[in-house]
Amino acid sequence: MKFSRAFAVTKRVLRDLKNDRRQLALIFIAPLLVISIFGVAFTGSVKDVRVVVVNGDTAAGNSSLSDKIISNFDTSVLNVAYANSESDAVGQVQNGSASAVIVFPAHFTQSVAAKAAGQTSVPSANTTITLLADKSNPNVSDPIIATVNAAVVQTIQGLGRQAPVSVDASNAIYGANAQFIDFFAPGIICIAVWQLTTLLTLISFVGERTTGTLFRLLASPLSESELVAGYAMAFGIIGVAQSTVLLTAAVILFHVTIVGDVLLAFAVVALLAIVSEGLGILLSSFARREAQAIQFLPIVVLPAFLLSGVFWPIQAIPEWLRPVSYVLPTTYAVEAVRSVILRGWGLDKIYPDVLALLIFAGVFLALATVLLRRRE
């Protein structure tokens, strides 16, 4: 083996890199991006979750045990609001404006005092705090339950005596028996469709450019908008097929619970596929070869994977990073599909997410058409 010949190969590879800035960026910037996003996204904890307290406790002022427990809530985790009736509070969770209801029963302070004093002659004394959470997202509901339990323990310790208080979190408003897979499956379906559709369109379109078929099409009566629309319809259909396969597998293999209208979930996924197709065509303008197209992979996949609430709720992402979550179409798709599948929500409740996806689709498809129309 001759070192100089081997070194010639080394130099050739490095020169190749030097001349391909995209690849150079991929080597250095992509790993930095990965570690930064992972680090920031996964070291956060759930913050600022809105819960609604229904306080039936009649004790006032300093003597109110419920007020003491509420004052011990970790306010960085829970953002406490109040309601007069349980039905009103549950309604707020059902419409998505809150994540849990915390109910202190009537005469809570007196009941605890009576039970602590051994007055078992008061059978109706209820010392159980009822926690009704939206358990469709265990990453949010678990910290709520933990925070309420911690506040109860801290309050009792502060009293310096026994207090028979319990927290019943066994019932749920949504996702009664939800496992992590239930929470995770809708997100994964969206991410799979997002990633595959964007890449497939990107590679197909770079192929259209490199093989000359795009030239032939642009010199034909086919308009740029017809071309983009044709791709959109194809990938919408592919998106529905993909989500059908994934959801069927999730139900059969992992017993994922489906509460809502599956067809509505498929429609949202198809819409996401159209958004992804628009992005794929847009990105194809910046890649001359298929190999360059593949280099977009980390940029397309990672932020969506980590910041769209697939594994980790948006509430756990640091506030300064949340704007990134809100400019990702997957954030809206994941939330909408999850709400349909786990909460059984209809279009009347998920329309803001659908509207956001429609806006993304409109903007991406319009930009893709404009870029195709642009002539050097």
Add this chain to the structure above:
Amino acid sequence: MEDDVCIQNLEKDFDGFKAVNNLSLRVKHGEIYGLLGPNGAGKTTAIRILCGLLRASSGEAYVLGKKIPNKSVESSIGYMPQELALYRNLTLHENLAFYGEVFGLNKREIETREKALLKLADLEDSKNLLIDELSGGMQHRASLACTLLHQPQLLFLDEPTIGVDPDLRASFWRYFEELRDSGITMLITTHYMDEARHCDRIGFMRGGRLIAEGSPRELLELTHTDSLEDAFLAYARTEGSH
């Protein structure tokens, strides 16, 4: 009769590089006009401007009497790019059917024309093969068939014989002459000087400029040369000395 292509003082500038420089030419109806020149002479750029794929920096161009870019002429022109421009994962039949639909042909029209074209291109037995399964020569014939399917009045053929073996090149030119005789106008680019003798008129291009124009016979006579290659070189030397 009106010229099918009319270019006046056409220029195309790519970041300071003039790919086409003050180009003016006319292609008469029913003639084969050959745009000849080495690689980088500006032939492909000129054709792409005429097909509406590039925007001219200055000058004007008319195709079939309409100032381009103009979407309405696109159903009447056929463009065969240098690249094969076929979908490799589709069969030849599927490619033809797709391009037929893009040009607004109905199923019956596609079937009739496909049959005739496949016979002409000697590809009748290959219509259900994937493009990837065809030989290089067959792929070129398939590409030409896709260009002709909608029966264009005017053909822009960009290096149609590049990478094609001599036998197939000869049969391509025979076919181009047949098309010309049936009234179809053709603007063909090539850097194979010898095959340009089939053209009715030739324009020599170099450095984005048209350095000479005429019938093959005229160009040979004027330069006192025996081959179009020598004629081109003679004009290139004259151009260079200016």
